[in-house]
Amino acid sequence: MKRFYLISLIIFLQISRVYGAGHPNPQEEPVKNLILQGIELTLNNRFEQAFRLYQDLIERYPHHPVGYFYCGATLQAQMLDREDYSDAGPFYSLMEKSIVLSDSLDAAGVNDPWVYFYSGSSHLYRGFLKMKLGEWFSAYKDASNGVSLLEKAIEQDSSLYDAWLGIGSYRYWKSARADFLLWLPFIPDERDEGIRMVYQAIEKGYFVEYVGKDQLVWMLLDYGRENEALALARENHLAFPGSRFFKWTLAAAAFRSREFDLSFRLYQELLDEIRNLPDSNHFNEIDCLVHLAEIEQIREDWLQAFRWSDEALRLNLDPEIRQRAKNKLKKALTIRNEAKLYIK
Structure with a gap:
């Protein structure tokens, strides 16, 4: 019995030495x-x-x-x-x-x-x-x-509640993208539960307030709750006006909410920032240019729509980036071809 106690004590002391003093809260x-x-x-x-x-x-x-x-x-x-x-x-x-x-x-x-x-x-x-x-x-x-x-x-x-963010996001996107998960059996619709959990994480978590809001914006946009998404995106941008993450999110939310002036301004700001970054691979530059062209297409400013889309199509891209950006480039080509019909 004494030997068992001694062995247990040694194990406990070893665990304490390795994990106890170095176990942060x-x-x-x-x-x-x-x-x-x-x-x-x-x-x-x-x-x-x-x-x-x-x-x-x-x-x-x-x-x-x-x-x-x-x-x-x-x-x-x-x-x-x-x-x-x-x-x-x-x-x-x-x-x-x-x-x-x-x-x-x-x-x-x-x-x-x-x-x-x-x-x-x-x-x-x-x-x-x-x-x-x-x-x-x-x-x-x-x-x-x-x-x-x-x-x-x-x-x-x-x-x-920080853990609720990951669980809630997973439940939402698993339900929303069930058509991609063809190898799984019936998937219940847990989108509302996922959104509820993310809201709880934002309100009560220690470290996930802003990241949680950003994730929630994309979930709400996917769910068709654009006004709610735009309000959250504005909150994050107001808290971190220099954050490119939150500019991207607000630009997208504004676009989906048909707040085109705001969206256009943010995509222009992002474009200027991206062009000043070293070693850009042009992927994000394409994203900005295509959105700017699309907004001008909606405004029926065909000359500007042509210029933005043409600029995207003229970028010198690595093959890997061209492949990843193929859908964006296809949209740019469509806009440029349409704009040509209206430019006199």
Whole structure:
């Protein structure tokens, strides 16, 4: 009996040494403030600064997933901002590290719902990038695994509303895109439940207010609730006027709501910013030019519609970008051909 007690004590001390002192609570300082600072930097397009901040979290807590997850999330944000996925390898490595460390903590008996949150969120982020790269089946598998882990997090702590964001988004988009998931049996319509959960996450979560609003805008636009989406997009843009993420979202919401003057102004601002970025691959530039051409088409300003669409079609593109942008370029060609008919 004494020997069993001694072995148990040694195991406990080893776990405490590796995980106890280095097990941060995201709801408490200094971790909470570091996470929020990094999110603010990321939303303001200051990715390198955010990444360095989260690297400090890794140095402080090398056996915990928090720093690896947020480094990966920042890297993904930078890739999305540039529409350049050449850093997919380092991103996958960071998310895998977050998942492995979370699994190790869980296996060691660390009872912390945030461990499930980071593991689940890492799966979801990884799944999102795979979806962007066209790996649909693998993306769905990651997303499904991620949601299962987030559900474990709220089983332990139902007030961990940050986890509600991932679950709610998954439920909405799984229902909304059921036609793409042909290998699955009947999928119930959980769009309203998904929206409700995201609203709860925005209101009560620790770190997901603005990201949650941004995701919700796209869900509401998909659902046909344009006015509601536009109001949320305005809130985010007002809070972070320099954020390209929120400019893109507001420009799209304004376009869908037929607020064409606002949408046109935002796409022009984005175009100017993108052209000043180093090493642009022109993908986002095409997006702006085609939207500007489309707005002028609606206004029946055919000369300007021709100019914007022609500019998009004349860009010198790499074959990979031309392939990815083929639908946008096809729209530009359609607008340019129509505009030719009206220009005298």
